[in-house]
């Protein structure tokens with residue numbers, strides 16, 4: 001289960017993630033800035049004016065990096081963060097202390113087995129979808145069901161790499177990289193923004209996607 005094979009059931013995925021972040025939650029903010037690119041750009045590209053009373057959900061909110069930036073850009077928004085890892089959510093709670101927005105944090109997996117019965121203007125996935133294996137497709141379908149009319153999904157994640165050692169290293173951390181997410185997003189949603197960027201001169205690529213329901 002903790003080897004270089006990607007998890008093959010949703011239960012195993014959630015067990016792996018909880019275990020993995022027990023330690024990594026403490027190191028996360030000190031290390032991830034060096035390779036989780038595009039997170040600020042995605043928030044800046046959201047097609048809503050600041051000040052709107054939006055309902056925003058982040059799936060796999062981690063330590064609250066994006067929720068904090070969303071709160072600053074949208075001070076009247078209601079923010080919901082869902083995450084399977086209690087250790088990551090503990091960091092979010094600390095980070096968001098004193099923020100004026102209404103904030104709901106939910107410790108649970110996101111998906112059809114435990115649906116959130118609410119509709120959102122924005123559903124954001126930031127480097128979470130590539131870890132949600134094998135159930136990423138069902139999770140995207142759930143996100144489409146959770147969008148209000150006119151709402152958008154906003155996603156930043158790894159796209160691809162031609163470097164086998166990196167591909168294997170990411171797989172060893174349950175991250176699937178190979179262009180599958182970007183391709184599926186084009187057919188599931190109508191793109192408003194869809195870009196692929198190079199990291200470290202092409203060592204790997206990451207993508208930004210904002211789309212509406214078809």
Ligand SMILES: C[S@@+](CC[C@H](N)C(=O)[O-])C[C@H]1O[C@@H](n2cnc3c(N)ncnc32)[C@H](O)[C@@H]1O
Nearest residue numbers: 060061062065083084085088109110126127128
């Ligand atoms: C790489 S971190 C990204 C955190 C944050 N979005 C960011 O950009 O910094 C992935 C997060 O997704 C969460 N996650 C993984 N699988 C999940 C699932 N099935 N349901 C909800 N959250 C999940 C993990 O616990 C982790 O906090």
